[in-house]
Amino acid sequence: MMDGVLIADKPQGWTSHDVCAFVRKRFKIKKVGHAGTLDPLATGLLVLLLGSATKQSAALSGNDKEYAGVIELGTRTDSHDRMGKVLDTAPWEHITLEEIREKSQQFTGEIFQTPPMVSALKHEGVRLYQLARRGVSVPREARPVTVFEFNILKKEGRMVHFSVRVSKGTYVRTLVNDLGEALGCLASLYDLRRIKSGLFNMDSAVTIDELRKLTPEELQARVLPIPAASTHARL
Secondary structure, eight states: OOOEEEEEEEOTTOOHHHHHHHHHHHHTOSOEEESSOOOTTOEEEEEEEEGGGGGGHHHHHTSOEEEEEEEEETEEESSSBTTSOEEEEOOOTTOOHHHHHHHHGGGSEEEEEOOOSSSSOEETTEEHHHHHHTTOOOOOOOEEEEEEEEEEEEEETTEEEEEEEEOTTOOHHHHHHHHHHHHTSOEEEEEEEEEEETTEEGGGOEEHHHHHHOOHHHHHHHOBOHHHHHHHTOO
16 A cells, blocks of 8 residues: 655646556556646646545645746637647737736736636536537636736747746636737747645656656655645645
């Protein structure tokens, strides 16, 4: 039996479920869950819950999250990131770094977000992304979220680097989409990496390649015991 928290570095293209399934099969652990989904595009910190630690999912999923990312100006997609279908384009060359920084401040504090159709939320028992694949769009209620910090770091052509700290339930890709709308040039999320969740950070993260080589005993040494993990994650 293996119980506790394992910090994984999720690779791009993998779903959070893929990582859980890999760890479950590789180490023959009956229960593996996570505390906070990462989209396939995103990389970085994924809090895996092993064994009885899966009972901590709701508590640990509620922690604030920190990300580093890249915005692509001039493009709007149905998923609000570069993995989605391009819906529209607009000129972006006239947009300055100062304008982006000024507009980004409109999206700090408590704001309301309308979740994208390409998401795992459900409508009448069906995932929104499943409806989106059928070409169906349904009304989504705007939800309050908190953006504690939204820092625009630099601009390189149409690419804008940023860091952000947000509350549970915040869609960073929608934050980027809404910023693009406010700027009038449109925008989509090009890259995203989660670097912190609560007080968990990347210092103790293990990659998929490392997991492929670890013995069960070596994995056990990387697992945080449940009481320590709960303390470690408290804000």
